[in-house]
Amino acid sequence: MxxxxxxxxxxxxxxxxxxxxxxxxxxxxxxxxxxxxxxxxxxxxxxxxxxxxxxxxxxxxxxxxxxxxxxxxxxxxxxRVEDAGPLADQGKISIRGVDHRIALTGKLRGIAEQTELDGVPTLLVSGLPEHIGRRVSDHLKRVAKTELQRLVHMHAATLGEPVRAIAYKDTKSRWGSCTSEGNLSFSWRIAMAPDFVIDYLAAHEVAHLKEMNHGPDFWATCKALCPRTTEAKRWLKQNGSRLFAVAF
Known part of the structure; x- marks a missing residue:
């Protein structure tokens, strides 16, 4: 059996x-x-x-x-996502929506500087080739801080809302945030976007100081601060991933 x-x-x-x-x-x-x-x-x-x-x-x-x-x-x-890889000498980086050629100065020290050489927008970078990513990202952080601080305080004054603090991070999933205490946070990568997109991001987070939601009143406030809101949202949807893909 x-x-x-x-x-x-x-x-x-x-x-x-x-x-x-x-x-x-x-x-x-x-x-x-x-x-x-x-x-x-x-x-x-x-x-x-x-x-x-x-x-x-x-x-x-x-x-x-x-x-x-x-x-x-x-x-x-x-x-559609340009995987640029590590930034290099004679490569390109977008600053406030304008492509800049990256050029090493040959100097070991000094911060990056925007200029124009032979009619071409150029970002002069000091240090060795392996320092390019850090030098460029440091420059973008300075640009983001300068532009966003100005725009945030301008829009907040329009609404009569106080801003407690502004922080800058390298986020991978969102461009900005706002807390009920008035703390705003932004991805400094937005410095690569055109000016009207940077303005939209500032207006978006400032609008949250008044409306902590994404309802009709929020969008009405956002569009009042930034008339190009719809265009900027479309630009970020089409190009945002490309900015996140840049390797520094």
């Missing part, structure tokens, strides 16, 4: 942790949401990673099929 023996237990197939797009392996974070009824794929700011939200208990096979169907979409969207 022969026994049937124990059934073989199948090994659970692991979920994908990365997706190869345009020759790049992008980390993939998968989050289950019990309220989700469909899968939602998001490209993280800067195009350096992906986030997939799925219904709870979804089979790995369905995840793989979804990623396969959306591979072309990913290729198209990620192609």
């Amino acid at each position: 022969f026994g049937l023996g124990r059934p073989t237990r199948r090994t659970a197939q692991p979920r994908p942790s990365a997706v190869t797009v345009n020759g790049r392996d992008l980390p993939l974070a998968i989050r289950e949401n019990a309220r989700a009824t469909r899968m939602t794929l998001r490209i993280e700011p800067g195009g350096q990673a992906l986030k997939l939200t799925i219904p709870k208990g979804l089979a790995v096979r369905e995840i793989d099929e979804f990623l396969t169907r959306h591979h072309g979409w990913l290729m198209t969207r990620l192609a």
Whole structure:
């Protein structure tokens, strides 16, 4: 008499942790949401990673099929994000929406300086080639601080609202924030955007001093402070990831 023996237990197939797009392996974070009824794929700011939200208990096979169907979409969207890599001598950096050529001065010390050489906007940078990223980012921080402080105080005076403090960070998921105590925070990478976009960001966070929400009254206040709000929002949606992708 022969026994049937124990059934073989199948090994659970692991979920994908990365997706190869345009020759790049992008980390993939998968989050289950019990309220989700469909899968939602998001490209993280800067195009350096992906986030997939799925219904709870979804089979790995369905995840793989979804990623396969959306591979072309990913290729198209990620192609818009310029992965500039490390900044280099004779490379380019956008400052207040204007492309500047990066040129080493040959000097070991000194802060970066904006000028024009042979009719070309240029950012003169001191130090060795390996110092370029830090020198350029330091310059962008100074530009962001100068412009945003001026705009924030101007818009706050218009509303008659006090500003307690302004901070500058290298955030990867949002351009700014505002607390109910009047503390504002900005990503200094906005210094690479055109002036009207910088103005919009300042107006957006100052408007939160009056309206701590994104309701109709908030947007009315924001547009009163910055008439080009709609245009600036569109610019950030189309170009924001490119600014986050710059490697310093």
